[in-house]
Amino acid sequence: MEKEEIRILRGGNMDIDLLPSPDVSWHIEPCPWNEDDGGQEHKCAVKNTSICKYFRGIEPLDSVRCAYPGKQ
DSSP states (O other): OOOOOOOOOOOOSOOBOOOOOTTSSSOOOOOHHHHHHTSSOOOSEETTTEEOTTEEEEETTTEEEEOOTTOO
16 A cells, blocks of 8 residues: 655645636636535635645646546
């Protein structure tokens, strides 16, 4: 069994979600986990709280890398 690599994540004051909103001027694609659950509770990262188990990072320009199963 391979040993899991532990990474130290730095970057305070970060809230990242995929919750479409009419209050913003840019297009936000919905979170596939929220789509399957029919809700709005899942977020990629919440400041001082947690990081989603499917979150795999950010690519320019502000695209979230997500590993939610069965979605592309």
